[in-house]
Amino acid sequence: MRDRFGPELDRAAAHHHGDVKAAERELKTRVRRFGKLNLRALAPTEREQYVTQWTDLQAKFVESPGVAVAQANRLLSHLAAELGYPADSHARQVEALSVRHPGRVDGMRQLHLAAQRAAEGGGTVEEMRQAFVAGRLLFEELLVTYSQDEGADKSVARHLERVPQQRSIDRTRSLG
Structure with missing residues (x-):
């Protein structure tokens, strides 16, 4: 997760009061929700x-x-x-x-x-x-x-x- 998200993982962890596992869950949810957008x-x-x-x-x-x-x-x-x-x-x-x-x-x-x-x-x-x-x-x-x-x-x-x-x-x- 760190390699893929870098500073975004840090930002999400800060949002979750330093809980890296919660930040990783949030980012995985984003990937499921938005990873297959039909972009042009x-x-x-x-x-x-x-x-x-x-x-x-x-x-x-x-x-x-x-x-x-x-x-x-x-x-x-x-x-x-x-x-x-x-x-x-x-x-x-x-x-x-x-x-x-x-x-x-x-x-x-x-x-x-x-x-x-x-x-x-x-x-x-x-x-x-x-x-x-x-x-x-x-x-x-x-x-x-x-x-x-x-x-x-x-x-x-x-x-x-x-x-x-x-x-x-x-x-x-x-x-x-």
């Missing part, structure tokens, strides 16, 4: 549309981090649903994703939490940035894993690398 691959044009949308959100983050995080959260959830993961609740979608993407699924949790905090007027820009990056890692993994295109990993990485890095602005100096 994205056509190259669909993948490119998702990449373009994410790229736009990355650029938007500089000026409106809360808005960008909320939209990235929705986009990631929509992508997962389009691939065939449950769309009825965030919790079920995360559980289902954890079966095949245990090393990256926490990115969805972080992005969702950051979006909730931003909607309530909380969370720092740094917390939102970290959540955005973690969400992006899952986003990329989903695009590459469920692509009809053999060169998807290089194509996705090449496209997302074109986004300019965030610039820090010295807001203390006068514009005049």
